[in-house]
Amino acid sequence: MTAPDRAAMVRGPGPVGARLVVLLLLLTAGVWSAVTLDLDLRGLWPGRDGWQLAADFFGRALTPALSHEGVDIPPGAPPLLVSALHAAMRTVIFAAAAMLPSVVLGLLLGFGGSTAWWASARARGRRGSVSAGARLRSTAGPAISSVCRLVSALLRSVHELLWAVLFLAAFGITPLAALVAIALPYAGTLAKVFAEMIDEAPRPAAGALREAGATPAAVFCFGLLPGALPDMTAYTLYRFECALRSAAVLGFFGFPTLGYHIAASFENLYYGEVWTYLYVLVILVVAVDWWSGQVRRRLVT
Amino acid sequence: MTGGAFTLADVSVRFGDTAALRSVSLHVGVGELVALVGPSGAGKTTLLRLLNGSARAVTGMVTAGERDVAGLAPSDLRSLRASIGVVHQDLRLVPNLRVSQNVLSGGFGRQGFWSAVRSQWRPRRADLGRAHALLDRVGIAEKLFHRVDRLSGGQQQRVAIARALYQDPRVILADEPVASVDPARARDTVELLRDICRERGLTLLMSLHNLDLAREFFPRLVGLRDGRIVFDGAPNDLDRDRFDELYRLPAQEVSDDGT
Numbered sequence: 001m002t003a004p005d006r007a008a009m010v011r012g013p014g015p016v017g018a019r020l021v022v023l024l025l026l027l028t029a030g031v032w033s034a035v036t037l038d039l040d041l042r043g044l045w046p047g048r049d050g051w052q053l054a055a056d057f058f059g060r061a062l063t064p065a066l067s068h069e070g071v072d073i074p075p076g077a078p079p080l081l082v083s084a085l086h087a088a089m090r091t092v093i094f095a096a097a098a099m100l101p102s103v104v105l106g107l108l109l110g111f112g113g114s115t116a117w118w119a120s121a122r123a124r125g126r127r128g129s130v131s132a133g134a135r136l137r138s139t140a141g142p143a144i145s146s147v148c149r150l151v152s153a154l155l156r157s158v159h160e161l162l163w164a165v166l167f168l169a170a171f172g173i174t175p176l177a178a179l180v181a182i183a184l185p186y187a188g189t190l191a192k193v194f195a196e197m198i199d200e201a202p203r204p205a206a207g208a209l210r211e212a213g214a215t216p217a218a219v220f221c222f223g224l225l226p227g228a229l230p231d232m233t234a235y236t237l238y239r240f241e242c243a244l245r246s247a248a249v250l251g252f253f254g255f256p257t258l259g260y261h262i263a264a265s266f267e268n269l270y271y272g273e274v275w276t277y278l279y280v281l282v283i284l285v286v287a288v289d290w291w292s293g294q295v296r297r298r299l300v301t
Numbered sequence: 302m303t304g305g306a307f308t309l310a311d312v313s314v315r316f317g318d319t320a321a322l323r324s325v326s327l328h329v330g331v332g333e334l335v336a337l338v339g340p341s342g343a344g345k346t347t348l349l350r351l352l353n354g355s356a357r358a359v360t361g362m363v364t365a366g367e368r369d370v371a372g373l374a375p376s377d378l379r380s381l382r383a384s385i386g387v388v389h390q391d392l393r394l395v396p397n398l399r400v401s402q403n404v405l406s407g408g409f410g411r412q413g414f415w416s417a418v419r420s421q422w423r424p425r426r427a428d429l430g431r432a433h434a435l436l437d438r439v440g441i442a443e444k445l446f447h448r449v450d451r452l453s454g455g456q457q458q459r460v461a462i463a464r465a466l467y468q469d470p471r472v473i474l475a476d477e478p479v480a481s482v483d484p485a486r487a488r489d490t491v492e493l494l495r496d497i498c499r500e501r502g503l504t505l506l507m508s509l510h511n512l513d514l515a516r517e518f519f520p521r522l523v524g525l526r527d528g529r530i531v532f533d534g535a536p537n538d539l540d541r542d543r544f545d546e547l548y549r550l551p552a553q554e555v556s557d558d559g560t
Binding site for chain 2: 204205207208209210211212213214215217218219221222223226227229230299300
């Protein structure tokens with residue numbers, strides 16, 4: 001190493017690093033956005049009615065309703081807690097039914113969109129003598145990979161609420177409309193994250209199997225995928241948790257999930273009931289989170 | 302596919318501007334036990350990678366058995382690789398699968414995809430029996446159904462050796478297999494690999510930092526330095542002068558350390 005080289009190395013980068021410039025730019029952009037939106041912090045201060053509503057609502061947080069608050073309950077209506085459990089079950093069923101097709105589609109698009117899936121084909125394509133099939137895969141691979149990424153981006157760029165509006169217009173309030181509305185954007189998100197997890201999975205074992213003459217598909221499935229599987233499983237369970245919230249929110253459109261009951265009780269000013277349903281939703285989410293932790297621990301250690 | 306013999310004829314390998322091997326010629330016969338020795342960066346790993354087609358010669362020819370490795374069609378390359386078991390320093394196992402699954406994956410080179418799936422999902426009794434016998438030979442038979450990441454480093458190394466043997470290979474290539482284990486275990490492992498290859502008539506090429514181990518267990522040493530073979534012979538022929546030639550620090554490194 002020559003003296004000037006060493007001097008340059010010790011001195012390091014200039015006084016204003018590129019990282020600092022980027023940080024300052026981001027900060028400026030944030031402030032500028034707030035100014036553009038004409039934010040008025042006084043708008044956060046509620047009027048007298050607002051205070052009253054907030055007080056009424058949050059006042060019930062510690063005393064959720066254990067039975068219906070209305071005076072004229074239709075005969076034959078189930079007790080509040082039974083109807084809350086029923087709605088919770090509906091929410092779980094909606095979320096689970098939506099996750100199934102979205103995981104299948106997410107896996108397909110995720111495999112197709114990962115570079116690791118096509119890497120072995122390209123490595124062979126560079127060599128002189130290759131079969132026609134390998135050559136086709138090595139040329140078609142990048143194209144298929146791009147298409148998979150594009151499709152998954154399209155699917156997730158439309159939020160499930162927008163999909164729901166679309167499908168409601170097309171099919172009406174049918175369970176299928178809600179299911180497809182959740183499944184499509186979730187498939188897009190799963191595909192993106194699956195592809196990244198597969199590409200970041202440790203490669204040494206895959207290299208060893210390739211070196212032992214394994215087929216590319218076997219290398220992918222048993223050398224690469226096992227390393228990504230714990231993360232993929234945990235992420236899928238996290239998305240299931242998100243799907244529970246989405247299914248609940250779709251209740252606002254009239255699907256019989258927790259959201260439906262929350263909206264109805266809120267409109268009738270039965271805040272105790274609202275809190276009951278909210279707590280059921282929280283219990284659901286915490287339960288799934290705990291379950292996810294258990295599964296992950298078993299997969300990783 | 303390879304009978305277990307290799308010939309390198311005037312082979313050079315470059316990575317960008319760096320020459321990894323310069324005009325190397327070498328013949329290794331069936332069942333020979335050869336240790337590759339020399340300082341790090343001498344080209345030992347590159348030489349091993351040439352033999353199963355993982356690295357490619359810029360000039361010269363590598364022959365396995367009778368055939369030119371560079372000219373193999375993909376299916377022939379697969380069957381060549383299936384007949385060569387490789388043991389790496391970093392093992393390259395799948396940590397969150399069972400020992401049995403890792404060992405059985407050694408059979409993938411001779412299997413189609415669905416047969417590979419079956420061997421991982423519901424292995425045949427006979428295949429499991431073979432895996433068990435190999436694990437018994439390397440001394441960890443009772444670990445057959447344990448997860449690999451629950452085993453010690455030394456036990457994992459045995460799994461890697463069993464996986465290579467499960468290929469039913471003609472050749473074992475071992476790339477610094479003991480560089481990251483303690484001296485006592487290193488000695489055991491080198492001896493184990495040497496003994497297994499001798500009893501089965503397999504060709505063994507092992508790169509080793511540790512010259513003492515190489516001299517103790519191998520009848521033939523090949524010394525590499527700066528991509529050239531500077532020694533090829535029996536351990537007793539490696540006298541003081543030749544040893545110095547192999548391991549002396551290059552002039553540039555000395556001056557760099559001195560400043």
